[in-house]
Amino acid sequence: MTEEEYWNDFAPAQYQKILSEQNLSQALVSERKLKQGDLGNGIIAYKQQLLQEAITSKKVRIMDSSVYPRIMDYTNNRYQFFGESEHWEAKYAYQGTEIRREVDRRTTYSNEDSYKFTLKYKGPLEELSPIQKLEYSYETKGGNGKRIERFAEPPKEAVFTSEGSSKGGAKVSEDEVIQVNVKWDGFEESFELRNKNK
Numbered sequence: 001m002t003e004e005e006y007w008n009d010f011a012p013a014q015y016q017k018i019l020s021e022q023n024l025s026q027a028l029v030s031e032r033k034l035k036q037g038d039l040g041n042g043i044i045a046y047k048q049q050l051l052q053e054a055i056t057s058k059k060v061r062i063m064d065s066s067v068y069p070r071i072m073d074y075t076n077n078r079y080q081f082f083g084e085s086e087h088w089e090a091k092y093a094y095q096g097t098e099i100r101r102e103v104d105r106r107t108t109y110s111n112e113d114s115y116k117f118t119l120k121y122k123g124p125l126e127e128l129s130p131i132q133k134l135e136y137s138y139e140t141k142g143g144n145g146k147r148i149e150r151f152a153e154p155p156k157e158a159v160f161t162s163e164g165s166s167k168g169g170a171k172v173s174e175d176e177v178i179q180v181n182v183k184w185d186g187f188e189e190s191f192e193l194r195n196k197n198k
Contacts, residue, residue: 073100079174081193084122088182091118092138092193094172113172114165117145119182121158129154135183136160138193142170 074097081092096113119136121128131154137146147162149155178193 074098077171077174079172079176079195080197081176081178081195083178083180083191083193085180085182085189085191087122087187088180088189088191089120089122090138090180090191090193092116092140092178093118096171098171110168111171112165112167113169114163115172116161116163119160119180123158125155125158128158131155131185133183133185134160137181139179140170140172140176142172 077094077096077098079094081094083090093116094113095115096111098109098111101108101110117138132151134149134151135147137144139145145162145164147160149160174195174197176195179190180193181190182188
């Protein structure tokens with residue numbers, strides 16, 4: 001590295017990093033979250049404390065307006081629901097993000113979510129050879145989904161999926177019971193999906 005490259009490319013970034021670390025340390029000392037003489041170990045311990053609080057509460061709170069121009073609560077929900085019937089098993093994987101912001105003393109709320117529904121035939125794939133039509137649906141408190149698959153030739157897989165996302169829609173709760181209905185060539189089965197971690 002030449003001297004010119006050092007001063008033009010390397011040094012500014014390093015200097016900026018040092019200033020950011022100093023500003024953070026000074027802010028934590030002034031808020032009495034750290035002691036002046038124990039910055040190195042104190043910052044490591046404080047980061048661990050914040051991480052554990054975020055994991056336990058599932059919330060991340062950003063309080064420094066220099067980092068983000070408003071107070072924000074961020075909640076990330078991840079749930080998986082499972083269930084089965086005689087011939088089918090299913091999983092509904094849900095991820096939702098809720099954000100509360102405070103701007104000019106007003107609180108705003110927004111949410112985004114996504115899901116993936118997976119339906120699997122429990123028997124051997126050969127048993128699905130004569131199938132011509134598969135219809136399945138799932139229903140949550142916030143909405144529902146339905147899909148119809150038609151087959152001109154035997155399916156190559158026994159797993160069927162559908163997925164989607166939304167903004168501002170109804171969220172799925174961790175204790176939700178999801179109703180599933182499957183119809184295929186004159187047969188029909190219904191069952192429920194539940195969160196096993198609840």
